[in-house]
Amino acid sequence: MEHIELLQKSLVVLICVSLLWRIVRYMWSFLNVEKEPVTVLVTGAAGQIGYALVPMIARGVMLGPDQPVILHLLDIEPAAEALKGVKMELIDAAFPLLRGVVATTDAVEACKDVNIAVMVGGFPRKEGMERKDVMSRNVSIYKAQASALEQHAASDCKVLVVANPANTNALILKEFAPSIPEKNITCLTRLDHNRALGQISEKLFVHVVDVKNVIIWGNHSSTQYPDVNHATVTTCDGQKPVRELVADDNWLNTEFITTVQQRGAAIIKARKFSSALSAASAACDHIRDWVLGTPKGTWVSMGVYSDGSYGIQPGLIYSFPVTCEKGEWSIVQGLKIDTFSREKMDKTAQELIEEKTLAYSCLN
Numbered sequence: 001m002e003h004i005e006l007l008q009k010s011l012v013v014l015i016c017v018s019l020l021w022r023i024v025r026y027m028w029s030f031l032n033v034e035k036e037p038v039t040v041l042v043t044g045a046a047g048q049i050g051y052a053l054v055p056m057i058a059r060g061v062m063l064g065p066d067q068p069v070i071l072h073l074l075d076i077e078p079a080a081e082a083l084k085g086v087k088m089e090l091i092d093a094a095f096p097l098l099r100g101v102v103a104t105t106d107a108v109e110a111c112k113d114v115n116i117a118v119m120v121g122g123f124p125r126k127e128g129m130e131r132k133d134v135m136s137r138n139v140s141i142y143k144a145q146a147s148a149l150e151q152h153a154a155s156d157c158k159v160l161v162v163a164n165p166a167n168t169n170a171l172i173l174k175e176f177a178p179s180i181p182e183k184n185i186t187c188l189t190r191l192d193h194n195r196a197l198g199q200i201s202e203k204l205f206v207h208v209v210d211v212k213n214v215i216i217w218g219n220h221s222s223t224q225y226p227d228v229n230h231a232t233v234t235t236c237d238g239q240k241p242v243r244e245l246v247a248d249d250n251w252l253n254t255e256f257i258t259t260v261q262q263r264g265a266a267i268i269k270a271r272k273f274s275s276a277l278s279a280a281s282a283a284c285d286h287i288r289d290w291v292l293g294t295p296k297g298t299w300v301s302m303g304v305y306s307d308g309s310y311g312i313q314p315g316l317i318y319s320f321p322v323t324c325e326k327g328e329w330s331i332v333q334g335l336k337i338d339t340f341s342r343e344k345m346d347k348t349a350q351e352l353i354e355e356k357t358l359a360y361s362c363l364n
């Protein structure tokens with residue numbers, strides 16, 4: 001008799017638990033509504049980086065595997081047919097997160113309501129062209145696109161400039177789009193940051209994910225300063241300084257720096273085209289960390305407007321170590337800077353000051 005009662009009670013409990021589980025699952029299905037799509041603009045989308053970048057965005061590499069996206073692709077008239085082809089391929093790839101594609105040569109249509117703008121479009125240096133000619137073409141493009149973004153993008157749009165000269169294009173965009181908060185305009189130096197991580201990982205035969213907190217200071221050019229003074233490697237004995245593990249200051253202060261500074265040129269020499277897959281991947285890393293946050297204890301390098309930190313002229317777009325939280329970046333403060341680093345940080349800042357003067361002279 002007692003056994004039957006116990007069995008009955010257990011059965012009731014089981015039924016109750018199962019019912020409760022169904023109710024929770026039912027309610028969860030209501031709570032678990034799909035996120036609103038984020039609209040991402042890619043300019044120069046018919047180019048090399050564009051071709052590598054747009055599938056990454058559509059696959060969730062940039063904004064996460066549960067974030068639907070709408071892609072706005074902009075290029076210029078001579079590339080209109082190629083751009084159409086990119087759109088066709090995006091449709092053919094049937095990306096589950098992709099909720100729409102606008103391919104256009106009209107900057108106003110392209111910028112409409114965009115939440116994130118990745119500015120890859122620009123005029124590449126051609127044989128026989130002077131630096132001033134390239135600068136002149138590109139700053140005019142960035143001045144015009146600043147207005148289109150300012151007037152038509154979402155008010156909290158985050159902008160990443162990839163096209164060279166990346167820092168100065170971003171500076172022009174910032175200065176000619178005064179209503180976009182300056183915190184929302186950045187340029188890509190994450191590729192240089194990743195290159196520095198890659199070089200250390202190769203040198204030490206460690207996984208690249210175990211290397212962190214290198215810094216790229218300054219310009220995305222050959223004057224940039226890749227700094228490992230605060231970088232560490234995760235080992236089975238805890239975090240170890242890169243300098244201690246490499247145990248070769250001469251290599252770190254010479255070959256390592258020039259390899260990272262010249263890596264873009266080395267890739268152009270090898271491929272006959274500039275880096276594309278690594279640049280696209282770095283652009284995804286930049287936006288992902290900016291939007292979703294940097295891991296605890298880790299910083300990354302971003303070209304951001306200088307607030308005077310580390311004695312860098314305020315207003316320049318300069319690459320600093322930053323951490324990101326809740327969609328905002330902050331410059332890592334209080335790092336000790338030795339004389340060797342100071343000199344290199346000032347040299348690349350000086351180049352940016354000269355580029356700014358040149359850019360303004362092109363606009364006059």
Ligand SMILES: NC(=O)c1ccc[n+]([C@@H]2O[C@H](COP(=O)([O-])OP(=O)(O)OC[C@H]3O[C@@H](n4cnc5c(N)ncnc54)[C@H](O)[C@@H]3O)[C@@H](O)[C@H]2O)c1
Pocket residue numbers: 043044045046047048049050074075076079120121122123124141161162163164165166188189191192220274275276279
């Ligand atoms: N910051 C970095 O780390 C980094 C790395 C690699 C390359 N880059 C730079 O990125 C840029 C793009 O490189 P790429 O290899 O894709 O070049 P690409 O020449 O293959 O593509 C550039 C595209 O921009 C388009 N374009 C030109 N003017 C435009 C305008 N006004 N509006 C919209 N689109 C326009 C072109 O038609 C072309 O399709 C270059 O300036 C390159 O130097 C930067």
Ligand SMILES: O=C(O)C[C@H](O)C(=O)O
Pocket residue numbers: 164191263264265267274275
């Ligand atoms: O396009 C270039 O000049 C090189 C590019 O910026 C790179 O770093 O790979």
